[in-house]
Amino acid sequence: MKLIVGLGNPGEKYRNNRHNVGYLFLDYIIQKKEVSSINYQVSSVKPFKRDKYSEAEITEIKLNNETIILAKPQTFMNESGRAVKKIVSSMKYKVLIMNDMFVVHDDLDIKLGEYKIQLGKGPKLHNGIESIEKALGTTEFWRIRIGVDNRDSENRMPGEKYVLQDFTLEEKKTLQSNFDEILTTFVRKHPSRA
Numbered sequence: 001m002k003l004i005v006g007l008g009n010p011g012e013k014y015r016n017n018r019h020n021v022g023y024l025f026l027d028y029i030i031q032k033k034e035v036s037s038i039n040y041q042v043s044s045v046k047p048f049k050r051d052k053y054s055e056a057e058i059t060e061i062k063l064n065n066e067t068i069i070l071a072k073p074q075t076f077m078n079e080s081g082r083a084v085k086k087i088v089s090s091m092k093y094k095v096l097i098m099n100d101m102f103v104v105h106d107d108l109d110i111k112l113g114e115y116k117i118q119l120g121k122g123p124k125l126h127n128g129i130e131s132i133e134k135a136l137g138t139t140e141f142w143r144i145r146i147g148v149d150n151r152d153s154e155n156r157m158p159g160e161k162y163v164l165q166d167f168t169l170e171e172k173k174t175l176q177s178n179f180d181e182i183l184t185t186f187v188r189k190h191p192s193r194a
Helices: 018-031 077-089 127-136 169-189
Strands: 002-006 049-051 056-063 066-073 101-111 115-119 142-149
Touching: 002 018, 002 077, 018 056, 018 066, 018 101, 018 142, 018 169, 056 077, 066 077, 077 127, 101 115, 101 127, 115 169, 142 169
Parallel strands: 002 066, 002 101, 101 142
Antiparallel strands: 049 056, 056 066, 115 142
């Protein structure tokens, strides 16, 4: 069993913000039924459902017959750790170990169209990640760092303002291609144990 947490802010206002790339990636996973270049088959897909205890929207899927829990904390980005701790410590999901937890988030240290999947390494500053590290008392979980920086180098908008703006149509196309690559890498490097 694996847990993939997508970070973002709840509500329609934030839906397509750069900060919500974690939510967008989870939506992509449940919509993508097959990938021809890899052994990838998603089944038992159900819509995300609000779980009051964990303060998250959660669903389970079968990815190549392994159960994957997908979670979108609804606590807003800066309080993500509160929801993640509840998910990890709940009876239903306590079989998880940190090596099976992946947190998907936006990263301004990485250019749009690029990504990194790393254990225990993250951006210089990310309030959602810091909240999770503090709540869990560890940095030893996987991060799927999705680059969102597409700012003009000569007229750089402050990061905290930039991440709360929507992706442009052109950026969304780049993101879709990026999601394909990320998913392929994830399945190859972290294959099902089912």
